[in-house]
Every structure is written in C-alpha cells, then in structure tokens.
Amino acid sequence: MKFDFVNLVAIISAIITVVIAFLMTRDVISERKKVKKISVPKEGGNEENRYKKILKATYWLEHERERNCGEHHSDENVYLNRAEVMREKTPFFSYVNEVWQTQKN
C-alpha cells in the first residue's frame, strides 16, 4: 500500500472514529444507569392516592351527623348533599363517586 496523504488521513480517521464511538457509548450507558436509579416505582401511584384521600374526605363528610350524634342537622340529607355537590363539582370527584357506587353494588 503506497503511503500517501489519503491513507494517513484514513488511519487517523479510523482511530478518531473508534475513540468518539467509545466515548458516546460510555455516555449513553451511564445515562441509562442514572435513569434506572432515579425512576423508583411509587406504591399505588399518584392517582390511587388521590382517589383514596377524596374517598376518605367524602366518607368523613357523610358520616358527620353520626359522629356529632345528631346535634347539627336533623336531616342527614344535608350532609349527603354536601358530599354529592363536592363530587359533582369536579370531574375527578364524580369519577370517585362512580367508582365508589360500583364498589358498593
């Protein structure tokens, strides 16, 4: 092989290509390891936690009369209506209500 300028450049190019490819591969692998460490699975997820909090809050409201031994409103529908209005006001509340009703049935 005649050693001219193009051959010299090709050899240098091959070396630099290998070095750049190696550095990029190492960078990609380290990034993937970082992402794996950061992404910890949450128990139940965000949606389930929200649903449980809202269910708990509306359950508390519905049974307020029982806890106050009838001292506030004699008609328990006042408390039930409050809970219903709370649920119907936002889409998530009405979703919770729907799920709760399904579970009850």
Next chain:
Amino acid sequence: MPKKLCRWFVANSLLPILAPVIFLCIVEWYRNDAFPFGEIFMELLWGGFYVFSALALIFSLIEDYHIFKMAGIGSLQGAFLMLLVILTLYIFYLIHTEDALYIQNHSFQFILIWLLSAVSATSIKYKILKYKEGVKIK
C-alpha cells in the same frame, strides 16, 4: 431520543442517496422492465454522492448552532467539524480529478473518512438532543 437520532441520521445520510437511486430504478423499470438497484447505487456512491451525505450530516447541525455552548460543545469540536467539511470536499475533488483506478484503490479509505464525519456529527447531535430533553425544548 434514540428515535429522534435515528430519524435525523436516516433523513440526512441515507435518504439523499436512496431517494435518487430508487427514482432512477423506477424510471428504468418503466422503460426496460429492469430494477438495477445495486448498479445505480454503486455508480452514484462512487460518483461522490456519499460526500453529500457526509456534508448533509454536518450542515444539519447548523440549525442548532445557537445552543452549541449550552449543550457543552466547545469551539474545538466546531473547528473539528469544519476540518471534516474541508476533508470531505478534498475527497470530492479527488473523485473528480483522479482516475478510476486511484478511486478504486482508495475506496476503503474514503469510506473511513465518511464514517468519521457520520460518527462525529452523530455524537454532537446526541449532545444537542440530550440538552434539549434536559430543558424540555422541543
């Protein structure tokens, strides 16, 4: 991000070569009922088309030149890219001035230089995409 990187690479390096080849093959198929994909591909390739592919990969980075520094791409890497452009143009000059035997004997060396351009441009594009994902720029 790997999908974006692959899409960018295919659009800038392979499609500029494949699109004219497939077009010419379709024309040949209508004329002579032949589909000489390999022959036309090699003819265009050694005619200097792969030089365009290397230049397209490097010049496509101009779009994101304004975020080079923020993405951690120094002026040395920019200068290296310019050097690759000059080298690629020199190869184009050799293809059009030297004889076919010289080009045939140095075809592997030309491919190595194309590979260097492709890998360098890909590594810089990877850094740019990584920076954009980090700051949620689309």
